[in-house]
Structure formats: C-alpha cells, structure tokens
Amino acid sequence: MNPHTPENCERIEAMLPAFVEGGLAAGDEALVRAHVASCASCRESLATFSALEESLVSRRSEVPPAAAFIPALATAPAPSRARAQARPRLVAALRAITSVPGVSIILVVWSAMFLLRFRGTVGEIFTWTTLERLSAITHRISGALVGVSGGDPYTLAAMYVALALLVLGSTGAITLRFIRNS
Amino acid sequence: MPQPLDSELVARSLRGDERAFRELIERHHAIAYAAVRSILGSRDEVQDVMQLVYLKTYQGLAGFRGDARFSTWLYQIARREALDVSSKRRHEHADIDEMEIAAGPGSAPDTAVGERGMREWLDGALGELDEAYRTAIELRYMAEKSYEEIAAIMQLPVGTVKTYVHRGKIEMKRILSRPAWREAGR
Numbered sequence: 383m384n385p386h387t388p389e390n391c392e393r394i395e396a397m398l399p400a401f402v403e404g405g406l407a408a409g410d411e412a413l414v415r416a417h418v419a420s421c422a423s424c425r426e427s428l429a430t431f432s433a434l435e436e437s438l439v440s441r442r443s444e445v446p447p448a449a450a451f452i453p454a455l456a457t458a459p460a461p462s463r464a465r466a467q468a469r470p471r472l473v474a475a476l477r478a479i480t481s482v483p484g485v486s487i488i489l490v491v492w493s494a495m496f497l498l499r500f501r502g503t504v505g506e507i508f509t510w511t512t513l514e515r516l517s518a519i520t521h522r523i524s525g526a527l528v529g530v531s532g533g534d535p536y537t538l539a540a541m542y543v544a545l546a547l548l549v550l551g552s553t554g555a556i557t558l559r560f561i562r563n564s
Numbered sequence: 565m566p567q568p569l570d571s572e573l574v575a576r577s578l579r580g581d582e583r584a585f586r587e588l589i590e591r592h593h594a595i596a597y598a599a600v601r602s603i604l605g606s607r608d609e610v611q612d613v614m615q616l617v618y619l620k621t622y623q624g625l626a627g628f629r630g631d632a633r634f635s636t637w638l639y640q641i642a643r644r645e646a647l648d649v650s651s652k653r654r655h656e657h658a659d660i661d662e663m664e665i666a667a668g669p670g671s672a673p674d675t676a677v678g679e680r681g682m683r684e685w686l687d688g689a690l691g692e693l694d695e696a697y698r699t700a701i702e703l704r705y706m707a708e709k710s711y712e713e714i715a716a717i718m719q720l721p722v723g724t725v726k727t728y729v730h731r732g733k734i735e736m737k738r739i740l741s742r743p744a745w746r747e748a749g750r
Binding site: 396447449452453 | 706
C-alpha cells in the first residue's frame with residue numbers, strides 16, 4: 383500500500399497541529415513520525431506548523447499590562463450588593479406571576495370574586511353579544527371591586543392600582559418570557 | 565503565602581478594596597484581552613473597549629453570584645462589549661470594514677503586504693478565521709490557557725476546543741501558503 387496517497391497525507395496533516403503541541407497519543411505520534419520521514423510534502427507541512435506554533439507562542443508578549451486599562455474606580459459608581467439583589471427578587475416575583483401555578487391562582491381568585499358577587503346572573507352573560515359581554519364584564523368587574531372594597535374610596539383606589547399593576551406586570555413579564563423563548 | 569481565591573477578591577472588592585479588584589483583574593486580564601482581540605483584531609478601539617470592560621466588571625461585580633468561574637464571567641463581559649463595538653462599527657462603516665476584515669492580504673497588493681511585520685502577518689491570518697477558531701487560538705496562545713481552562717471559559721467540551729485550535733491552525737497554514745503571505749513572511 384502506498385502511504386503517500388493524498389488521503390493519507392491529508393489525514394497526517396490533520397494530526398500535525400497536535401503533533402507539534404506534543405498532544406498526540408503514542409501510536410499516532412509514531413504514525414506521523416514514520417510518514418513524515420518518507421514524505422517530503424508532509425515534512426514541509428510540519429516545518430510550516432512548527433514555525434506557526436513558534437509565532438503563536440510569541441503572542442503572549444503582545445498582552446499589555448492590565449494597569450493601562452483599569453479606569454479610575456474612585457469616580458465609578460460602586461458595586462452594591464443591595465442593588466444586585468433587588469433585581470433578582472423582582473425577576474423572581476415576575477416569574478412567579480407568569481408561571482403556570484401563578485396564572486392559575488390569579489384566574490381562580492378572579493373567578494371566585496366574580497362568582498361570589500354575581501351568583502345569580504352568570505348564566506345571562508352567555509346569551510349576550512360579544513360587545514355586550516365585554517362591556518358587561520368590565521362593568522361587573524368594577525362593580526365587584528366596589529363591592530369587595532365595601533364602598534371605601536381608599537380601599538377601592540388601592541384595589542384599582544393593584545389590579546393595574548397586576549395586569550401590567552403580568553403582561554410585561556409574559557411578553558418578555560415570550561420574546562426570550564422565541 | 566497562598567494566593568487569595570477569586571471569590572475572596574470579589575468579596576473584598578465589594579467592600580471597596582480597590583487593590584483586591586486590581587489583583588483580580590490582573591489575574592484574568594489576558595483572557596479579557598484575548599477575547600477582545602479575537603473580535604476586534606488590533607484595531608484602535610481595543611484600548612477603549614478594555615477600559616469599558618473593566619468598568620462594567622466593577623459596576624456589575626455585585627451581580628457575580630459565583631455559580632460560574634470569574635474568568636468565564638469576565639470573558640462574557642469582554643466578548644459582549646467587543647461584539648457591541650464591532651456591530652456598531654459595521655453599521656457605521658460597512659464598506660471600510662468589509663475591506664479590513666474580508667480582503668486580507670491574499671487579495672492585497674504585494675507592496676502593501678510587503679510592509680507588514682510578523683505581528684500584522686499573523687493578525688491578518690487570524691482575522692480570516694471563523695470567530696470561534698480565532699477565540700480558541702487567542703485564549704490558548706495570547707492568554708496561555710490550557711484546553712481545559714479554555715473549555716470552561718468558552719463553556720464548550722474540551723474536545724471541541726482542541727478541534728477549533730487544530731482546525732484553526734490548518735486554516736492558517738492554508739492562508740499563509742498564499743503567494744502574497746509567503747512574500748510577507750520572508
């Protein structure tokens with residue numbers, strides 16, 4: 383068998399970078415040595431890889447001292463544990479709201495509120511048109527909030543704010559999660 | 565005296581110990597520099613990007629939770645900042661960048677190639693490699709990291725890193741075999 387076929391030389395060349403680094407297994411190293419001893423073309427390749435290795439090794443000297451790049455930290459905003467920990471807590475809260483159990487709990491709470499307030503009239507909603515239904519649901523949700531707050535304007539305002547935050551937070555978090563996953 | 569662990573230096577830096585931060589950066593500086601150079605080459609922006617990398621590292625230090633190595637975290641910051649600058653520059657100077665990155669000395673006039681030193685000669689060949697090959701090679705030689713360390717930094721299997729380095733060298737040999745490069749290398 384002729385050991386100097388293009389396929390053989392290609393296989394040997396693929397091993398030359400590891401050979402130059404001294405990273406070949408003993409068997410492969412012996413194979414490369416034997417081939418190179420009798421193949422002028424691969425010997426030339428080995429010389430090129432050796433020269434390349436030498437040039438690459440010298441790249442370490444191109445790294446300038448770190449001090450040249452470290453800015454004056456006295457003027458930089460200091461790192462803060464509190465600031466770093468606040469963000470994960472907010473992220474965790476948003477994740478909890480948008481998780482399957484979180485969404486389920488929100489739906490169960492809303493359904494329970496709705497059913498408690500309008501026990502007798504739920505069935506009527508299914509006979510209305512879509513616009514009437516939306517309008518009625520909105521109206522009755524606000525009615526439910528008035529009912530739950532007991533007519534106290536401060537409690538009612540707080541509930542509206544909480545509802546707005548819940549809707550905005552959930553929508554934002556769900557959108558972010560959707561964007562990140564897509 | 566044993567060297568303090570990275571986590572100890574991070575904790576001291578967070579308490580305002582600037583010397584600890586400098587020691588931490590000096591320890592891993594070559595990784596950040598190699599990461600930036602692998603993306604930006606030897607462009608003028610390297611100096612500015614490196615300063616930005618260390619500023620962001622300092623400001624974000626509290627966010628380092630220690631579930632990855634500090635070197636991996638720093639590498640990611642360096643890579644992100646360099647890619648950001650590279651992308652902005654590409655948008656601003658698309659034509660110039662195309663010439664700098666894509667052409668290389670293979671298609672450059674011989675007179676221009678002849679003026680290049682050995683350093684630019686290697687930079688040019690590295691610049692023609694795939695980014696992953698180039699990064700692995702820069703971390704291996706510029707930062708003098710072992711294959712295991714590079715694998716941890718790049719979050720890749722060790723075998724993949726070895727393949728990147730070896731294929732990168734084979735590709736560099738092919739690039740450097742072009743007539744224009746051979747002239748320049750003499």
